[in-house]
Amino acid sequence: MRTLVLAEHDNLELKAQTLNAVTCALALGRVDVLVAGADCQAVADAAASIQGVDKVLLADAIHLKHPLAEDVAPPLVQLAVDYDALLAPATTSGKNVMPRVAALLDVQQISDICAVVDADTFKRPIYAGNAIATVRSLGAKKVITVRATAFDSAPIGSQRAPIETIEAPPPANVSTFVSAELTQSNRPELSCAGVVISGGRGMGSGESFALLEAVADQLGGAVGASRAAVDAGFAPNDTQVGQTGKVVAPELYIAVGISGAIQHLAGMIESRVIVAINSDPDAPIFRVADYGLVADLFDVLPELAQELEQ
Amino acid sequence: MRILVAVKRVVDYNVRIRVRADGTGVDTAGVKMSMNPFDEIATEQAVRLKEAGVATEVVAVSIGEAKAQDTIRTALAMGADRGIHVAADASLEPLAVAKVLSALARRECPGLILLGKQAIDDDANQTAQMLAALLGWGQGTFASQLNIEDGTARVVREIDGGLETLSLKLPCVVSADLRLNEPRYASLPNIMKAKSKPIDALTLGELGVDATPRLDVLAIEAPAPRQAGQILGSVAELVEKLKTEAKVI
Numbered sequence: 096m097r098t099l100v101l102a103e104h105d106n107l108e109l110k111a112q113t114l115n116a117v118t119c120a121l122a123l124g125r126v127d128v129l130v131a132g133a134d135c136q137a138v139a140d141a142a143a144s145i146q147g148v149d150k151v152l153l154a155d156a157i158h159l160k161h162p163l164a165e166d167v168a169p170p171l172v173q174l175a176v177d178y179d180a181l182l183a184p185a186t187t188s189g190k191n192v193m194p195r196v197a198a199l200l201d202v203q204q205i206s207d208i209c210a211v212v213d214a215d216t217f218k219r220p221i222y223a224g225n226a227i228a229t230v231r232s233l234g235a236k237k238v239i240t241v242r243a244t245a246f247d248s249a250p251i252g253s254q255r256a257p258i259e260t261i262e263a264p265p266p267a268n269v270s271t272f273v274s275a276e277l278t279q280s281n282r283p284e285l286s287c288a289g290v291v292i293s294g295g296r297g298m299g300s301g302e303s304f305a306l307l308e309a310v311a312d313q314l315g316g317a318v319g320a321s322r323a324a325v326d327a328g329f330a331p332n333d334t335q336v337g338q339t340g341k342v343v344a345p346e347l348y349i350a351v352g353i354s355g356a357i358q359h360l361a362g363m364i365e366s367r368v369i370v371a372i373n374s375d376p377d378a379p380i381f382r383v384a385d386y387g388l389v390a391d392l393f394d395v396l397p398e399l400a401q402e403l404e405q
Numbered sequence: 406m407r408i409l410v411a412v413k414r415v416v417d418y419n420v421r422i423r424v425r426a427d428g429t430g431v432d433t434a435g436v437k438m439s440m441n442p443f444d445e446i447a448t449e450q451a452v453r454l455k456e457a458g459v460a461t462e463v464v465a466v467s468i469g470e471a472k473a474q475d476t477i478r479t480a481l482a483m484g485a486d487r488g489i490h491v492a493a494d495a496s497l498e499p500l501a502v503a504k505v506l507s508a509l510a511r512r513e514c515p516g517l518i519l520l521g522k523q524a525i526d527d528d529a530n531q532t533a534q535m536l537a538a539l540l541g542w543g544q545g546t547f548a549s550q551l552n553i554e555d556g557t558a559r560v561v562r563e564i565d566g567g568l569e570t571l572s573l574k575l576p577c578v579v580s581a582d583l584r585l586n587e588p589r590y591a592s593l594p595n596i597m598k599a600k601s602k603p604i605d606a607l608t609l610g611e612l613g614v615d616a617t618p619r620l621d622v623l624a625i626e627a628p629a630p631r632q633a634g635q636i637l638g639s640v641a642e643l644v645e646k647l648k649t650e651a652k653v654i
Contacts, residue, residue: 161569163571164534164537164544164546165537165543165544168538186565187547187562187563187564187565188564188565190530190534190546190547191534191544191546191547192534193534194499194530194531194532194533194534194535194538195534195535195537195538195544196538197500197531197535198500198503198534198535198536198538198539199538201500202500202619203498203499203500203618203619203620204499204500204529204531204535205620206528206529206530206531207528207530216623220528220628221431221526221527221528221625222416222422222431222525222526222528223525223528224628225421225422225424225627225628226422226424226431226625226626226627226628227625227626227627227628228622228624228625229622229623229624229625229626230620230621230622230623231620231621231623232619232620232621233618233619233620233621234619267541267543268574269541269542269543269573269574269577270543270544270545270571270572270573270574270577271571271572271573272569272570272571273559273570273571273572274569274570275564275567275568275569275570276567276568276569277566277567278566278567284565284566286565290653290654314654322583331567332549332563332568332584333563333564333565333566333567333568338525338528339443339522339523339582339583341565346653347647347651347653347654357421358418364628364631367653368647368651368653369631369634370643370647376636381633381636382631382633383631383633384633384634385634385635385651386634386635386637386643386646386647386651387634387635387636387637388636388637388639388640388643389636395640398640399640399643399644402640402641402644403644403654
């Protein structure tokens with residue numbers, strides 16, 4: 096079976112989720128990677144050194160600078176004839192592009208898979224992860240998005256797969272990129288961080304997120320938030336962990352002032368070790384936590400930062 | 406300009422679902438059903454565009470069993486002008502739903518189609534993108550802001566790492582994220598008024614859509630439960646456990 100993985104990148108760096116998608120694709124068969132962008136040779140070079148990748152296809156064109164679904168889908172559709180499965184990590188970019196590709200190929204996409212059962216059968220979470228569906232594709236061609244946290248990262252090797260340049264179809268001219276406002280942070284990206292510390296409604300204000308940041312700095316972790324905290328304006332939208340925000344599965348997840356709504360659990364339940372800090376002993380978060388502290392977070396957080404510093 | 410808004414009937418977001426022990430699915434008998442929350446946001450946006458004089462008519466579409474008409478009535482009570490119910494099995498796949506909506510778009514000629522970004526039952530997050538593809542239109546997914554001016558839609562999208570603004574030619578497809586707006590509660594007079602608004606009934610055959618499933622659902626199971634752990638007495642004890650027992654720091 097031949098598979099093609101759409102690389103996630105910003106024209107400068109290959110994003111880590113691509114490595115997880117490659118591991119998933121290797122479970123299906125041989126793997127090529129498509130890098131679609133502008134001035135993105137460095138990304139193609141990085142993709143070529145992923146262990147297990149046979150070949151990198153590079154579509155380098157100015158209209159692919161911003162990954163507009165209308166322009167990224169056509170090269171995938173054009174290449175699809177040579178592949179049995181097209182995969183992308185289930186990032187906001189992969190979620191945006193792949194269903195467009197699937198519809199153009201008349202394929203029913205399988206979203207956000209968390210396990211490969213066999214070449215045609217996959218597991219995926221539904222109902223915010225409260226149920227796991229096993230689905231079998233009845234069609235020959237498959238379009239799949241991959242839950243990155245459910246697969247290991249493919250290692251980077253010293254070998255170099257060949258890079259083949261391909262001609263991208265012309266722009267669709269129905270959409271234009273205007274601007275992007277990206278959060279600047281020195282901390283690791285939420286979806287790939289080894290440690291995540293998240294705050295909920297219990298934080299009381301945006302200012303008190305500084306207490307979480309102090310702990311995150313000690314652990315080299317990322318800071319997340321529950322939907323309630325984002326809705327209350329304590330934290331930016333792109334820090335939301337949950338069914339409709341980001342799905343994370345770090346080695347260590349610390350939930351602070353978070354009650355543990357189903358919606359939030361869906362985004363962090365696969366974390367290896369979960370710590371809950373909450374003043375309410377009945378908070379549902381304690382039912383999934385490995386370690387719990389029933390205490391006032393405003394006492395605990397400074398003490399934790401201090402303890403970790405020692 | 407006419408706006409088409411697609412609404413899905415799903416298990417209410419407050420209900421804790423029960424997975425059947427035999428692996429055949431999720432129990433929906435006697436369970437409270439509501440409009441998919443993201444579709445409520447899409448409906449609210451459509452109604453606001455009408456109130457602002459940008460749109461002249463809002464048409465709410467639902468595809469599914471007869472009960473889907475209740476969901477259309479909810480949209481009508483929020484301010485949609487009329488409804489279209491396409492009779493189908495409740496488990497229609499997103500590709501088939503997108504085909505139905507594209508057939509309706511060719512009949513209704515909307516300037517904008519609004520949908521929720523995903524349904525909270527199958528969590529597929531596909532229909533809007535597929536619909537845009539089938540129509541050859543631009544797509545503004547995961548929208549947190551939408552302005553219509555001079556024949557274009559300016560959409561602010563929620564993406565990993567921040568926000569992105571796109572300009573889309575009309576007609577286009579926009580899918581609503583959580584923070585596009587806060588949907589209104591329908592008032593009692595509007596709920597009464599909605600009862601007399603028209604709902605057209607159509608079938609898949611009339612729209613020429615083949616909805617044969619492309620996927621076979623083999624099993625639906627509850628996820629492996631996570632065991633509750635230990636309640637600790639102090640921060641020092643927590644740090645000690647994380648170091649020596651869990652070995653994560």
